[in-house]
Amino acid sequence: MPPPDPFSGKPTRLQGRRLPDAGGQAAVLDSHRRRLRALDHLVEAAGQCGVRADPDRDFLLLPEDEVSLLEGAGGEWAAFGAAIRAFRATLPFVPLEKFGFDPVADDPFEANTAEVQRIGGGVEALAFAAGDGSVYKFFLFREGGAVGATFAFARGEGDLLQATAVPGSYRMLLEKLRLTHTIGIPTEILGITPEGILIAKQACGQGLPEKTDVSGLDPARLIPIPSRFLRADRDHPRLAFLDDEPWLVADTHDRNVVVAADGSWRIIDLVAAPLPAELLERLTLFREWIERARRDPNARALGEVADAEL
DSSP: OOOOOOTOSBOOOOTTTTOOOHHHHHHHHHHHHHHHHHHHHHHHHHHHHHHSSSSSHHHHHHHGHHHHHHHOOOOOOOHHHHHHHHHHSOOOOGGGGGGTTOOOOTTTSSSOOOSSEEEEOOSSEEEEETTSSSSEEEOOOTSOOOSSSEEEEEOSSOOOEEEEEEEEOOHHHHHHHHHHHSSSSOOOEEEEEEOEEEEEOOOOOOEOTOOOOOOOOOOTTTTEEEEETTESSSSSSSSETTEEEEEEOOOOGGGGGGEEETEEEEEEOOOEEEEEEEHTOOEEEEEEEHHHHHTTTTTOSOOOOGGGGG
């Protein structure tokens, strides 16, 4: 059994710079998948009872202590209660007090605590290191309930797709952290605070020197997208596959890449979204390139054309 995390008390595969072995990596990935399935089941069960949530933050904060009341109602309400219980098992509440923060302060993260020290952060999240070197990220929600960032898409001229970074949802943040774990630094989801701050845990890596050229980052799994097919308002737009689905991954600049314990470069943060199938259907050249890149990351923007077709 893996040791418990000092803040959540739940088993953890991550500690300091140490990378999990293949079994540990797979176990964390499975936990990401189970959490997403549990959330989808919760949303579906809520819908059967006529319960909707906009934004989806409301679903992530449903308290388990209401389950017994729902179970007592029977039928679809009981199924809703069971779905809450199942989801809460995958995303427990972890109070900010566990990290030494004061949740009622105007800015709980203003000062370091005896438990964690600030090491970085940006618009989406703040990063702190614990005594063992493990990194904890606190994802801050915006007014209105949006969290993180994703992409919105629109068709441009010809075979061009326009991608614009926009505020994201909690479900998309869960997907992004699963993607980060899959193609970047090992990443667990620790829990969520009662206020709605999602907490992730990552293996610690060494930062790159400022302005390091990361254009050649893992080209087998992060495939540079030809500019003729896409315009994005974030750096280094790349193609990645998650469960065989094509995703746009960007914002992989030098501050979002670290050197892991094994010497490899690993992404610690990114902006991402699945490429929209309904638009790709109309962007023939882009779609065909994606399928070639799936087989060969070095595929050219335009496929081979037989002389007879010229």
